Amino acid sequence: MKGLSKDSASWHEVGEEGDGQRVDNYLTRLLKGVPKSHVYRILRSGEVRVNSGRIGPQHRLKAGDRLRVPPIKTARPPAIANPAGSAPSGLAGRIIHEDDALLVLDKPSGLAVHGGSGVSAGVIELLRRERPDSRFLELVHRLDRDTSGLLVLAKKRSALVDLHRQLREGGAQKLYLALANGRWTDAKRNVKLGLYKYVLPSGERRVRVQDDGQAAQTIFRLKRGWPAFSLLEAELKTGRTHQIRVHLAHLGHPIAGDDKYGDFELNKRLAGQGLKRMFLHACRLTVVHPVTGAPISFDSPLPVELNAFLERLSAADAEPV
Numbered sequence: 001m002k003g004l005s006k007d008s009a010s011w012h013e014v015g016e017e018g019d020g021q022r023v024d025n026y027l028t029r030l031l032k033g034v035p036k037s038h039v040y041r042i043l044r045s046g047e048v049r050v051n052s053g054r055i056g057p058q059h060r061l062k063a064g065d066r067l068r069v070p071p072i073k074t075a076r077p078p079a080i081a082n083p084a085g086s087a088p089s090g091l092a093g094r095i096i097h098e099d100d101a102l103l104v105l106d107k108p109s110g111l112a113v114h115g116g117s118g119v120s121a122g123v124i125e126l127l128r129r130e131r132p133d134s135r136f137l138e139l140v141h142r143l144d145r146d147t148s149g150l151l152v153l154a155k156k157r158s159a160l161v162d163l164h165r166q167l168r169e170g171g172a173q174k175l176y177l178a179l180a181n182g183r184w185t186d187a188k189r190n191v192k193l194g195l196y197k198y199v200l201p202s203g204e205r206r207v208r209v210q211d212d213g214q215a216a217q218t219i220f221r222l223k224r225g226w227p228a229f230s231l232l233e234a235e236l237k238t239g240r241t242h243q244i245r246v247h248l249a250h251l252g253h254p255i256a257g258d259d260k261y262g263d264f265e266l267n268k269r270l271a272g273q274g275l276k277r278m279f280l281h282a283c284r285l286t287v288v289h290p291v292t293g294a295p296i297s298f299d300s301p302l303p304v305e306l307n308a309f310l311e312r313l314s315a316a317d318a319e320p321v
Contacts, residue, residue, distance in 0.1 A: 009047075014065040017136035017157055023050065024057040027069070029128065034072055042070055091126055097298060101159040101291045102152060103127075103137070106300045109148040109277045113139055123151065141167060141174075141239060146259070149176070149282025149300045154290075162290035167239055173286040176234040177223070177302060178244055179279035179310075180253035181263055184230035189220045191247050195240045206260065207242045209250040216240045218247050226313050229256065233283075244280065255280055275309045 018026050027039045027048070046054045047070040050061065061067070097104040105123065107113070112122035121129075124139055131137065140152040140163045154160035166172040196213030199205055217237035224231040230253065234244045242261070248254055249261035257267055257278040286297040302310075 009068055009070050012067045012069060014061045014063055014067055015135065016063050018061050018065075019063040019157055020161075021061055021157070022057070023048065023055060023059045023061055023067070026061055026067075030069070031072060038072070042072070091123065091130065096150075096300070099291075101154065101156050101289070103155060104285070104298050105151045105153065107143055107148060107151045107282075109146050109303070112145040113142050113151060124153070127153070140164070143282060144242065144245075144278075144280070146257075146278040147176075147280045147282060148303050148306075150174075150285045150298055151282070152285065152287070156290075159290040163287060166287055170237065171288060173284070174236045174239070174282065175284040176236070176244055177279075177281045177283050177306075178232050178234055178248065179256040179306075180230045180232050180248050181228070181256060181266060182230065182253045183225060183227065184220070184222050184232060184253060186220070187222050191218045191220060191251070192216070193247055193250060195243060195246055197241060205241075207240070207246045209246060214238075214240055216243050216247070218244055220248075224310075229313060231310070245278075270309075273309070274305070274312065277305065279306055279309070281306060 012030065014026070024036075024039060024043060027043070028034075028036055031039060040057060042048050043055075043057045047068075048055065049068040050059065050065050052066075052068075091105060094106050094108070095103060096106050105127075107123060114122040114124045124137070128134065128137055134155070136154070136156055138154050138157075138160050140154050140160060143149065143151050152163065154163060163172070193209045193216060194211055194213035195207050195216045196210035197205060197207050215238060219235040219237065221233040221235070222230060223233050232248075236243060245255055245258055245261050249258070254262040255278055256262070256270055257275050258280075259267065259278065262278075281302055282300065283302070284297065284299050286295060288294070289296045301307075
């Protein structure tokens, strides 16, 4: 691998931002441009030491630990094209709030939150490249690649821990807008259906409703209806993988444009009518600020392409019911 190489091992003192973090994740951030496969190779070989002792990839670091890193050649990260709708400077134009503890981003559809599974880089990798001097930057939660809207990152480990606690204990409110296929009849419906993760023969991960799955709760509210579609507000009470998508598909109202759990023939017709993505958008988020203790809310309006599709529905059909 081309690049600058170090002739001898280096020692790093772990700061507060690394306290409690797994050593493999810490090294991935520290060694920018080094493939994860190489990070795991030096861990398995025993070349990485913590306080002079050999450790494994799952070892959790403590503030003040001395970390030995062997000489490594680093490569300059490849340039990555900006996602559709992002600012020319990268993701900077998508940041709607930032302070010493938090960064809130309005993520575009089509951009993964992290690299992997054929994706070279996602939000977290792009932001770390744009901010090489940032000591700590971690995702607080995730959004599916095709879901747009509000995404929160923590700039301090203490903020990450507190926000995870809020999400786990129900102290944060996350609202989404989804266009469901069919006519939804209830003004409000509280859905509690367990979700089970499984893997297809192709290796692709999926989720289905199953009684012995993880507990999952979504509250749906009808915002507007058309003869063939319903605009729903979905409030997540738990944060399971593909929760809104699987709950709606199981109830017979798959999300328009959903390429995993949706009506595939319908999706083809919708693409011809201008809806070329999944109609799921994280529109509102309320948390207690981890430093000030005050409630703080963020809103993201529907993207232009989703609003345009709703306008076409209204123009084609009668007045909303």
